[in-house]
Amino acid sequence: MSYRKIFHDGLWQQNTGLVVLLGLCPLLAVTGTVVNAIGLGLATTLTLVFSNLAVSLVRGVLRPEIRIPAYVLIIASVVTVIQLLMQAWFHDLYRVLGIFIPLIVTNCAIIGRAEAFASRNSPLPAVIDGLATGLGFCLALVLLGALREIIGRGTLFSQARLMFGDFGAMMQLTLIPDHPGFLLAMLPPGAFIGLGLLIAARNWLDSRSKQKTAGHTAVQTGEASA
Amino acid sequence: MTERGKNTILKSAAALGLVAVIGSALLTVVYHLTADRIAAQERQAVQRQLSRILPPGRYDNELQDDRIFFRDEAHFPNGQTVTAYRARAAGNPVALIFRFTAVDGYNGDIQLLTGIYGDGNLAGVRVISHKETPGLGDGIEEEKSGWVLDFEGKSLKQPGRAGWAVRRDGGEFDQFTGATITPRAIVEAVHSALEYFDQHRAELFKTPSGTGMLEREDGSP
Numbered sequence: 215m216s217y218r219k220i221f222h223d224g225l226w227q228q229n230t231g232l233v234v235l236l237g238l239c240p241l242l243a244v245t246g247t248v249v250n251a252i253g254l255g256l257a258t259t260l261t262l263v264f265s266n267l268a269v270s271l272v273r274g275v276l277r278p279e280i281r282i283p284a285y286v287l288i289i290a291s292v293v294t295v296i297q298l299l300m301q302a303w304f305h306d307l308y309r310v311l312g313i314f315i316p317l318i319v320t321n322c323a324i325i326g327r328a329e330a331f332a333s334r335n336s337p338l339p340a341v342i343d344g345l346a347t348g349l350g351f352c353l354a355l356v357l358l359g360a361l362r363e364i365i366g367r368g369t370l371f372s373q374a375r376l377m378f379g380d381f382g383a384m385m386q387l388t389l390i391p392d393h394p395g396f397l398l399a400m401l402p403p404g405a406f407i408g409l410g411l412l413i414a415a416r417n418w419l420d421s422r423s424k425q426k427t428a429g430h431t432a433v434q435t436g437e438a439s440a
Numbered sequence: 441m442t443e444r445g446k447n448t449i450l451k452s453a454a455a456l457g458l459v460a461v462i463g464s465a466l467l468t469v470v471y472h473l474t475a476d477r478i479a480a481q482e483r484q485a486v487q488r489q490l491s492r493i494l495p496p497g498r499y500d501n502e503l504q505d506d507r508i509f510f511r512d513e514a515h516f517p518n519g520q521t522v523t524a525y526r527a528r529a530a531g532n533p534v535a536l537i538f539r540f541t542a543v544d545g546y547n548g549d550i551q552l553l554t555g556i557y558g559d560g561n562l563a564g565v566r567v568i569s570h571k572e573t574p575g576l577g578d579g580i581e582e583e584k585s586g587w588v589l590d591f592e593g594k595s596l597k598q599p600g601r602a603g604w605a606v607r608r609d610g611g612e613f614d615q616f617t618g619a620t621i622t623p624r625a626i627v628e629a630v631h632s633a634l635e636y637f638d639q640h641r642a643e644l645f646k647t648p649s650g651t652g653m654l655e656r657e658d659g660s661p
Contacts, residue, residue: 246574272459280452284459291463295470302474305481397575 217342224346231354231409232416236323240314241355242405246366249373249382251359252352253307254314257296259348261318262327264292266344269332285328286319293318306376323351354412361408366400368393490525490537492582493555493564499527499534506649515636518543524644533558533645536637539568542629546621547571550580554591554633558641565591565630570622577622587614587623596634604631 228234231241240258244250268288276284297315300308308315318324327347332340363370368390374382398404483504490503503525516522523539535557542550550570555563565588567580579585590613605611606624615623637644 276455277448277452280456284456287456287459287463291466294467298467298470298474298478302477302481305478305485309485395575400574 217339220339220343221346224343224348224350225353226350226416226420228347228350229354229416230323230347230351231358232413234323234326236326237321237351238409240317240321241351241358242402242409244311244314245355245359245362245405245408246400247363247373248356248359248371249307249377250310251355253304253311253377254318255348255352255355257300257311257315258318258321258324258351259345260296261289261292261321262324262344262348262351263341264344265289265324265328266332266340267337268292269328270335270337270340273333281329281333282325285325289324289328290319304377310373310376323347357412358405358408361412362399362404364389366396366398366404368395489553489566489568492566493537493553494527494535499529501526501528503527503537508644508647508649512636515632516540526645526649528645535563536644537563538633538637540629540633542625544621544625544628545570545572546577546619546625547573550622550625550629552626552629552633554630556634556637559595560597560634560638560641561593561595562591562630562634564589565626567626572622573619576616576619579616579619580622580626585616587616588626590614591630596631596638604628 224230230236231238237258240254244254265285265288269285272284272288293316296318297308300311300315327343331343335343360370363372368388370387370389371382371385374385376382378385399408486504494503506528507523507525509521509523511519511521513519518541520541520543525537525539526533527535527537535555537553537555539551539553542552548571550572551568553566553568555565557563566582567588570578570580572578572580579587582588599612602610603612604627606613606615606620606627608615608620609624611627613623613627
Protein backbone atom coordinates (compact mmCIF):
# COMPACT_ATOMS: atom_id res chain seq x y z
CA MET A 215 0.00 0.00 0.00
CA SER A 216 1.49 3.34 -1.04
CA TYR A 217 1.93 6.18 1.43
CA ARG A 218 -0.15 8.35 -0.89
CA LYS A 219 -3.04 5.92 -0.55
CA ILE A 220 -2.61 5.82 3.26
CA PHE A 221 -2.89 9.60 3.42
CA HIS A 222 -5.82 9.70 1.02
CA ASP A 223 -7.64 7.11 3.16
CA GLY A 224 -6.87 8.80 6.47
CA LEU A 225 -7.69 12.32 5.42
CA TRP A 226 -10.56 11.77 3.01
CA GLN A 227 -11.74 8.31 1.95
CA GLN A 228 -11.85 6.75 5.44
CA ASN A 229 -11.88 9.94 7.53
CA THR A 230 -12.50 8.90 11.14
CA GLY A 231 -14.76 11.81 11.99
CA LEU A 232 -16.68 12.25 8.74
CA VAL A 233 -16.88 8.78 7.18
CA VAL A 234 -16.15 6.05 9.70
CA LEU A 235 -17.78 8.11 12.49
CA LEU A 236 -15.59 6.81 15.29
CA GLY A 237 -14.64 8.93 18.28
CA LEU A 238 -17.79 11.02 18.12
CA CYS A 239 -17.80 11.75 21.85
CA PRO A 240 -14.72 14.01 21.80
CA LEU A 241 -15.58 15.21 18.29
CA LEU A 242 -18.90 16.61 19.46
CA ALA A 243 -17.89 17.63 22.96
CA VAL A 244 -14.79 19.78 22.53
CA THR A 245 -15.49 21.50 19.25
CA GLY A 246 -16.89 24.69 20.76
CA THR A 247 -13.78 26.55 19.63
CA VAL A 248 -11.02 25.96 17.09
CA VAL A 249 -8.33 26.03 19.75
CA ASN A 250 -9.92 23.19 21.74
CA ALA A 251 -10.34 21.26 18.51
CA ILE A 252 -6.67 21.65 17.58
CA GLY A 253 -5.56 20.69 21.10
CA LEU A 254 -7.55 17.48 21.21
CA GLY A 255 -6.84 16.73 17.55
CA LEU A 256 -3.09 16.93 18.06
CA ALA A 257 -3.23 14.88 21.27
CA THR A 258 -5.21 12.21 19.43
CA THR A 259 -2.78 12.27 16.50
CA LEU A 260 0.20 11.81 18.84
CA THR A 261 -1.59 8.91 20.52
CA LEU A 262 -2.32 7.27 17.17
CA VAL A 263 1.26 7.61 15.95
CA PHE A 264 2.79 6.10 19.08
CA SER A 265 0.17 3.41 19.66
CA ASN A 266 0.41 2.32 16.02
CA LEU A 267 4.21 2.21 16.31
CA ALA A 268 4.10 0.13 19.49
CA VAL A 269 1.45 -2.24 18.16
CA SER A 270 3.38 -2.73 14.95
CA LEU A 271 6.57 -3.50 16.89
CA VAL A 272 4.94 -6.23 18.98
CA ARG A 273 2.76 -7.63 16.19
CA GLY A 274 4.80 -10.79 15.72
CA VAL A 275 5.10 -11.54 19.42
CA LEU A 276 1.47 -11.33 20.49
CA ARG A 277 -0.86 -14.29 20.13
CA PRO A 278 -4.27 -13.36 18.69
CA GLU A 279 -6.12 -14.15 21.96
CA ILE A 280 -4.31 -11.52 23.96
CA ARG A 281 -3.94 -8.82 21.32
CA ILE A 282 -6.93 -6.70 22.43
CA PRO A 283 -5.90 -6.43 26.12
CA ALA A 284 -2.34 -5.74 24.97
CA TYR A 285 -3.56 -2.93 22.69
CA VAL A 286 -5.59 -1.46 25.53
CA LEU A 287 -2.52 -1.48 27.78
CA ILE A 288 -0.39 0.14 25.10
CA ILE A 289 -2.95 2.83 24.25
CA ALA A 290 -3.61 3.61 27.92
CA SER A 291 0.13 4.01 28.59
CA VAL A 292 0.61 6.29 25.59
CA VAL A 293 -2.38 8.46 26.53
CA THR A 294 -1.24 8.79 30.13
CA VAL A 295 2.22 9.86 29.02
CA ILE A 296 0.69 12.49 26.72
CA GLN A 297 -1.56 13.64 29.56
CA LEU A 298 1.43 14.11 31.87
CA LEU A 299 3.38 15.97 29.20
CA MET A 300 0.43 18.27 28.48
CA GLN A 301 -0.05 18.93 32.16
CA ALA A 302 3.58 19.94 32.42
CA TRP A 303 3.92 22.05 29.27
CA PHE A 304 0.41 23.14 28.21
CA HIS A 305 -1.17 23.47 31.62
CA ASP A 306 -3.87 26.01 30.72
CA LEU A 307 -4.99 24.02 27.72
CA TYR A 308 -4.97 20.87 29.82
CA ARG A 309 -7.35 22.54 32.27
CA VAL A 310 -9.75 23.27 29.41
CA LEU A 311 -9.61 19.87 27.72
CA GLY A 312 -9.61 18.22 31.14
CA ILE A 313 -11.35 14.88 31.10
CA PHE A 314 -11.22 14.52 27.33
CA ILE A 315 -7.53 13.66 27.39
CA PRO A 316 -7.90 10.43 29.40
CA LEU A 317 -10.99 9.72 27.30
CA ILE A 318 -8.79 9.43 24.21
CA VAL A 319 -8.24 5.88 25.48
CA THR A 320 -11.87 5.14 24.69
CA ASN A 321 -11.72 6.59 21.18
CA CYS A 322 -12.47 3.49 19.13
CA ALA A 323 -10.61 4.95 16.18
CA ILE A 324 -7.35 4.24 17.97
CA ILE A 325 -7.90 0.59 18.76
CA GLY A 326 -9.51 0.35 15.33
CA ARG A 327 -6.32 1.45 13.59
CA ALA A 328 -4.23 -0.79 15.84
CA GLU A 329 -6.32 -3.81 14.86
CA ALA A 330 -7.00 -2.99 11.21
CA PHE A 331 -3.64 -1.59 10.18
CA ALA A 332 -0.77 -1.50 12.68
CA SER A 333 -1.03 -5.19 13.63
CA ARG A 334 -0.56 -6.16 9.97
CA ASN A 335 2.08 -3.73 8.80
CA SER A 336 5.69 -2.86 9.55
CA PRO A 337 6.50 0.13 11.78
CA LEU A 338 6.98 2.85 9.16
CA PRO A 339 3.66 2.40 7.32
CA ALA A 340 1.98 2.01 10.74
CA VAL A 341 3.35 5.37 11.89
CA ILE A 342 2.30 7.00 8.60
CA ASP A 343 -1.17 5.52 9.00
CA GLY A 344 -1.41 6.85 12.56
CA LEU A 345 -0.36 10.28 11.35
CA ALA A 346 -2.82 10.27 8.44
CA THR A 347 -5.74 9.00 10.52
CA GLY A 348 -4.93 11.49 13.29
CA LEU A 349 -4.68 14.41 10.91
CA GLY A 350 -7.97 13.37 9.30
CA PHE A 351 -9.63 13.35 12.72
CA CYS A 352 -7.96 16.65 13.53
CA LEU A 353 -9.28 18.12 10.27
CA ALA A 354 -12.84 17.07 11.12
CA LEU A 355 -12.46 18.55 14.63
CA VAL A 356 -11.08 21.84 13.35
CA LEU A 357 -13.72 22.25 10.63
CA LEU A 358 -16.51 21.60 13.11
CA GLY A 359 -14.83 23.84 15.69
CA ALA A 360 -14.47 26.68 13.18
CA LEU A 361 -18.06 26.33 12.04
CA ARG A 362 -19.41 26.42 15.58
CA GLU A 363 -17.11 29.18 16.76
CA ILE A 364 -17.89 31.51 13.84
CA ILE A 365 -21.65 30.96 14.04
CA GLY A 366 -21.83 30.76 17.82
CA ARG A 367 -19.44 33.54 18.81
CA GLY A 368 -18.36 35.37 15.68
CA THR A 369 -14.69 34.74 16.48
CA LEU A 370 -11.91 32.45 15.35
CA PHE A 371 -8.98 31.24 17.45
CA SER A 372 -10.39 32.71 20.66
CA GLN A 373 -8.38 31.57 23.70
CA ALA A 374 -5.44 30.71 21.43
CA ARG A 375 -3.36 32.06 24.32
CA LEU A 376 -3.94 28.71 26.06
CA MET A 377 -1.93 26.93 23.40
CA PHE A 378 0.45 29.47 21.91
CA GLY A 379 1.06 31.89 24.78
CA ASP A 380 1.35 35.58 23.97
CA PHE A 381 1.58 34.88 20.26
CA GLY A 382 -1.81 33.19 20.51
CA ALA A 383 -3.37 36.29 22.00
CA MET A 384 -2.65 38.07 18.71
CA MET A 385 -4.13 35.22 16.67
CA GLN A 386 -7.65 35.80 17.90
CA LEU A 387 -9.86 37.14 15.10
CA THR A 388 -13.21 38.80 15.56
CA LEU A 389 -15.00 38.06 12.32
CA ILE A 390 -18.40 39.40 13.28
CA PRO A 391 -18.11 42.41 15.62
CA ASP A 392 -20.80 42.72 18.31
CA HIS A 393 -21.96 39.17 17.65
CA PRO A 394 -24.85 38.58 20.05
CA GLY A 395 -23.88 34.90 20.35
CA PHE A 396 -25.87 32.11 18.75
CA LEU A 397 -26.50 29.70 21.57
CA LEU A 398 -27.60 26.73 19.46
CA ALA A 399 -24.22 26.47 17.79
CA MET A 400 -22.43 26.33 21.15
CA LEU A 401 -24.72 23.73 22.74
CA PRO A 402 -24.61 19.99 21.95
CA PRO A 403 -27.42 20.12 19.31
CA GLY A 404 -25.28 22.56 17.33
CA ALA A 405 -22.47 19.99 17.33
CA PHE A 406 -24.75 17.32 15.86
CA ILE A 407 -26.21 19.67 13.25
CA GLY A 408 -22.75 20.95 12.32
CA LEU A 409 -21.40 17.41 12.00
CA GLY A 410 -24.36 16.50 9.78
CA LEU A 411 -23.67 19.47 7.53
CA LEU A 412 -19.97 18.57 7.29
CA ILE A 413 -20.75 14.95 6.40
CA ALA A 414 -23.23 16.12 3.77
CA ALA A 415 -20.66 18.55 2.32
CA ARG A 416 -18.01 15.83 2.19
CA ASN A 417 -20.34 13.35 0.50
CA TRP A 418 -21.39 16.00 -2.02
CA LEU A 419 -17.77 16.79 -2.87
CA ASP A 420 -16.99 13.09 -3.09
CA SER A 421 -19.86 12.23 -5.44
CA ARG A 422 -19.14 15.29 -7.58
CA SER A 423 -15.52 14.27 -8.06
CA LYS A 424 -16.63 10.69 -8.82
CA GLN A 425 -19.08 11.94 -11.45
CA LYS A 426 -16.34 14.02 -13.00
CA THR A 427 -14.01 11.04 -13.18
CA ALA A 428 -16.82 8.88 -14.58
CA GLY A 429 -17.70 11.54 -17.17
CA HIS A 430 -14.06 11.89 -18.05
CA THR A 431 -13.68 8.15 -18.63
CA ALA A 432 -16.85 8.05 -20.74
CA VAL A 433 -15.54 10.81 -22.97
CA GLN A 434 -12.24 8.99 -23.34
CA THR A 435 -13.89 5.70 -24.30
CA GLY A 436 -16.20 7.59 -26.63
CA GLU A 437 -13.21 9.08 -28.36
CA ALA A 438 -11.55 5.69 -28.56
CA SER A 439 -14.54 4.06 -30.23
CA ALA A 440 -15.09 6.91 -32.63
CA MET B 441 -5.18 -29.94 29.27
CA THR B 442 -2.17 -30.85 27.21
CA GLU B 443 1.32 -29.74 28.09
CA ARG B 444 1.37 -27.75 24.86
CA GLY B 445 -1.88 -25.89 25.73
CA LYS B 446 -0.52 -24.97 29.14
CA ASN B 447 2.62 -23.64 27.57
CA THR B 448 0.67 -21.44 25.20
CA ILE B 449 -1.35 -19.96 28.04
CA LEU B 450 1.76 -19.31 30.10
CA LYS B 451 3.49 -17.67 27.16
CA SER B 452 0.48 -15.45 26.46
CA ALA B 453 0.26 -14.42 30.09
CA ALA B 454 3.96 -13.65 30.14
CA ALA B 455 3.69 -11.57 26.97
CA LEU B 456 0.77 -9.60 28.38
CA GLY B 457 2.64 -9.14 31.65
CA LEU B 458 5.66 -7.89 29.75
CA VAL B 459 3.60 -5.30 27.90
CA ALA B 460 2.18 -4.14 31.23
CA VAL B 461 5.63 -3.92 32.81
CA ILE B 462 7.07 -1.94 29.90
CA GLY B 463 4.04 0.40 29.97
CA SER B 464 4.36 0.97 33.72
CA ALA B 465 8.13 1.52 33.46
CA LEU B 466 7.56 4.18 30.81
CA LEU B 467 4.90 5.85 32.93
CA THR B 468 7.13 5.82 36.00
CA VAL B 469 9.94 7.53 34.12
CA VAL B 470 7.69 10.19 32.57
CA TYR B 471 5.93 10.77 35.89
CA HIS B 472 9.19 11.46 37.66
CA LEU B 473 10.42 13.68 34.85
CA THR B 474 7.27 15.80 34.87
CA ALA B 475 6.18 15.71 38.53
CA ASP B 476 8.06 18.83 39.65
CA ARG B 477 7.03 20.82 36.62
CA ILE B 478 3.38 19.84 36.99
CA ALA B 479 3.40 20.79 40.66
CA ALA B 480 4.97 24.15 39.81
CA GLN B 481 2.43 24.75 37.03
CA GLU B 482 -0.44 23.96 39.37
CA ARG B 483 0.91 26.29 41.99
CA GLN B 484 1.27 29.04 39.41
CA ALA B 485 -2.27 28.51 38.18
CA VAL B 486 -3.62 28.86 41.74
CA GLN B 487 -1.43 31.89 42.33
CA ARG B 488 -2.79 33.57 39.20
CA GLN B 489 -6.34 33.01 40.40
CA LEU B 490 -5.57 34.37 43.86
CA SER B 491 -3.81 37.45 42.46
CA ARG B 492 -6.88 38.38 40.47
CA ILE B 493 -8.76 38.87 43.72
CA LEU B 494 -6.06 40.28 45.92
CA PRO B 495 -3.35 42.53 44.42
CA PRO B 496 0.00 40.92 45.35
CA GLY B 497 1.35 44.26 46.62
CA ARG B 498 -0.95 44.24 49.62
CA TYR B 499 0.63 41.29 51.43
CA ASP B 500 4.09 39.81 51.81
CA ASN B 501 3.57 36.12 52.61
CA GLU B 502 3.17 33.07 50.36
CA LEU B 503 -0.59 32.52 50.27
CA GLN B 504 -0.25 28.89 49.25
CA ASP B 505 1.97 28.12 52.25
CA ASP B 506 -0.38 29.87 54.67
CA ARG B 507 -3.68 28.10 54.37
CA ILE B 508 -6.08 26.08 56.45
CA PHE B 509 -8.83 23.64 55.62
CA PHE B 510 -12.12 23.32 57.45
CA ARG B 511 -15.72 22.19 57.21
CA ASP B 512 -18.83 23.98 58.41
CA GLU B 513 -22.13 22.51 57.31
CA ALA B 514 -24.19 25.58 58.23
CA HIS B 515 -22.29 27.97 55.99
CA PHE B 516 -20.68 25.65 53.46
CA PRO B 517 -23.13 22.77 52.89
CA ASN B 518 -22.77 19.28 51.39
CA GLY B 519 -19.80 18.28 53.52
CA GLN B 520 -17.37 20.30 51.43
CA THR B 521 -13.87 21.17 52.61
CA VAL B 522 -13.17 24.87 52.43
CA THR B 523 -9.67 26.20 51.89
CA ALA B 524 -8.78 29.55 53.44
CA TYR B 525 -5.64 31.32 52.18
CA ARG B 526 -4.41 33.98 54.60
CA ALA B 527 -2.73 37.17 53.43
CA ARG B 528 -0.52 39.01 55.90
CA ALA B 529 1.74 42.02 55.81
CA ALA B 530 4.63 41.96 58.30
CA GLY B 531 2.77 39.19 60.12
CA ASN B 532 -0.47 41.14 60.55
CA PRO B 533 -3.70 39.85 59.00
CA VAL B 534 -4.64 41.68 55.80
CA ALA B 535 -7.19 39.55 54.07
CA LEU B 536 -8.39 36.01 53.57
CA ILE B 537 -9.47 34.12 50.48
CA PHE B 538 -11.99 31.28 50.78
CA ARG B 539 -12.07 28.62 48.15
CA PHE B 540 -15.43 26.86 48.34
CA THR B 541 -18.43 25.65 46.38
CA ALA B 542 -21.88 27.12 45.81
CA VAL B 543 -23.96 23.96 45.72
CA ASP B 544 -27.29 25.21 44.38
CA GLY B 545 -26.42 26.42 40.88
CA TYR B 546 -28.68 25.68 37.94
CA ASN B 547 -26.50 22.80 36.88
CA GLY B 548 -24.34 21.44 39.68
CA ASP B 549 -21.56 22.93 41.72
CA ILE B 550 -20.02 26.36 41.16
CA GLN B 551 -16.50 26.69 42.54
CA LEU B 552 -15.78 30.10 43.97
CA LEU B 553 -12.92 32.15 45.30
CA THR B 554 -13.99 34.90 47.66
CA GLY B 555 -11.53 37.38 49.12
CA ILE B 556 -12.41 39.29 52.27
CA TYR B 557 -10.32 42.06 53.83
CA GLY B 558 -9.74 42.10 57.57
CA ASP B 559 -12.42 44.79 58.00
CA GLY B 560 -15.07 42.52 56.45
CA ASN B 561 -15.23 44.22 53.03
CA LEU B 562 -15.13 42.00 49.97
CA ALA B 563 -11.90 42.13 48.00
CA GLY B 564 -13.49 40.24 45.15
CA VAL B 565 -15.29 37.13 43.98
CA ARG B 566 -14.27 34.89 41.07
CA VAL B 567 -15.77 31.75 39.61
CA ILE B 568 -13.17 29.01 39.11
CA SER B 569 -15.36 26.40 37.48
CA HIS B 570 -19.03 25.85 36.77
CA LYS B 571 -21.37 23.93 34.48
CA GLU B 572 -23.99 26.64 33.98
CA THR B 573 -25.65 27.11 30.59
CA PRO B 574 -23.33 28.79 28.05
CA GLY B 575 -24.82 32.11 26.98
CA LEU B 576 -27.20 32.32 29.94
CA GLY B 577 -25.67 31.46 33.29
CA ASP B 578 -22.05 31.86 32.24
CA GLY B 579 -22.19 35.63 32.69
CA ILE B 580 -20.71 34.81 36.10
CA GLU B 581 -17.32 34.38 34.40
CA GLU B 582 -15.21 37.50 34.55
CA GLU B 583 -14.41 37.24 30.83
CA LYS B 584 -18.08 37.07 29.84
CA SER B 585 -19.51 39.96 31.85
CA GLY B 586 -18.48 42.28 34.63
CA TRP B 587 -21.10 40.83 36.95
CA VAL B 588 -18.73 39.33 39.56
CA LEU B 589 -16.95 42.66 39.88
CA ASP B 590 -20.07 44.12 41.56
CA PHE B 591 -19.13 42.26 44.72
CA GLU B 592 -16.04 44.35 45.35
CA GLY B 593 -16.35 46.55 48.42
CA LYS B 594 -19.62 44.98 49.56
CA SER B 595 -19.92 43.68 53.14
CA LEU B 596 -22.45 42.31 55.62
CA LYS B 597 -23.49 45.86 56.55
CA GLN B 598 -23.40 47.23 53.05
CA PRO B 599 -26.00 46.38 51.57
CA GLY B 600 -27.42 44.64 54.68
CA ARG B 601 -29.28 41.32 54.86
CA ALA B 602 -32.23 42.25 52.62
CA GLY B 603 -29.93 43.66 49.97
CA TRP B 604 -27.99 40.37 49.68
CA ALA B 605 -30.23 38.93 46.98
CA VAL B 606 -30.83 39.33 43.28
CA ARG B 607 -33.18 42.12 42.18
CA ARG B 608 -36.02 39.76 41.45
CA ASP B 609 -35.94 38.76 45.14
CA GLY B 610 -35.79 42.41 46.20
CA GLY B 611 -32.01 42.60 46.59
CA GLU B 612 -29.26 44.72 45.11
CA PHE B 613 -27.59 42.27 42.73
CA ASP B 614 -28.47 42.02 39.04
CA GLN B 615 -29.64 38.75 37.58
CA PHE B 616 -29.11 37.82 33.93
CA THR B 617 -31.79 37.67 31.28
CA GLY B 618 -33.04 34.11 31.41
CA ALA B 619 -30.87 33.12 34.35
CA THR B 620 -31.78 33.96 37.92
CA ILE B 621 -30.84 30.74 39.66
CA THR B 622 -27.12 31.01 38.94
CA PRO B 623 -26.61 34.56 40.30
CA ARG B 624 -28.89 33.78 43.25
CA ALA B 625 -26.75 30.79 44.21
CA ILE B 626 -23.57 32.85 44.14
CA VAL B 627 -25.01 35.81 46.05
CA GLU B 628 -26.24 33.45 48.79
CA ALA B 629 -22.94 31.54 48.93
CA VAL B 630 -20.85 34.70 49.18
CA HIS B 631 -23.12 36.03 51.92
CA SER B 632 -22.63 32.78 53.87
CA ALA B 633 -18.87 33.11 53.50
CA LEU B 634 -19.01 36.67 54.83
CA GLU B 635 -21.06 35.52 57.82
CA TYR B 636 -18.65 32.74 58.60
CA PHE B 637 -15.73 35.15 58.37
CA ASP B 638 -17.50 37.59 60.67
CA GLN B 639 -18.08 34.91 63.32
CA HIS B 640 -14.65 33.24 63.15
CA ARG B 641 -12.33 36.07 62.15
CA ALA B 642 -9.77 35.75 64.95
CA GLU B 643 -9.74 31.96 64.82
CA LEU B 644 -9.32 31.92 61.03
CA PHE B 645 -6.14 33.97 61.21
CA LYS B 646 -4.70 32.37 64.36
CA THR B 647 -4.94 28.70 63.45
CA PRO B 648 -1.50 27.44 62.37
CA SER B 649 -1.12 26.69 58.68
CA GLY B 650 -1.84 23.12 57.62
CA THR B 651 -5.05 21.28 58.28
CA GLY B 652 -5.55 23.35 61.48
CA MET B 653 -9.19 23.80 62.35
CA LEU B 654 -10.28 20.73 60.49
CA GLU B 655 -8.11 18.42 62.59
CA ARG B 656 -9.49 19.87 65.76
CA GLU B 657 -13.13 19.67 64.71
CA ASP B 658 -13.52 16.11 63.53
CA GLY B 659 -10.08 14.55 63.74
CA SER B 660 -9.78 13.80 60.03
CA PRO B 661 -7.31 15.51 57.75
